[in-house]
Amino acid sequence: MENNNLKSSLKKLEEISNWFNDQEEIDVEEGLKKVKEAVGLIKTSKERLREIENEFEEIKKEMDAETNDAK
Secondary structure, three states, X not given: OOHHHHHHHHHHHHHHHHHHHHOOOOOHHHHHHHHHHHHHHHHHHHHHHXXXXXXXXXXXXXXXXXXXXXX
């Protein structure tokens, strides 16, 4: 999942949330579809965020190693 996909996933989640907020009477079948879509988006977003966190940790380790080598 690329950065743009994370951004678009978060935007789609916002759209789904707004859809629920805008409904006076929710179509249960359509609501179920939206919830399932949201769950999938949340799962992939969490995975991507974990990947990003790991990338930051690797960068931090590299920086720490370079700092220690320079001493």
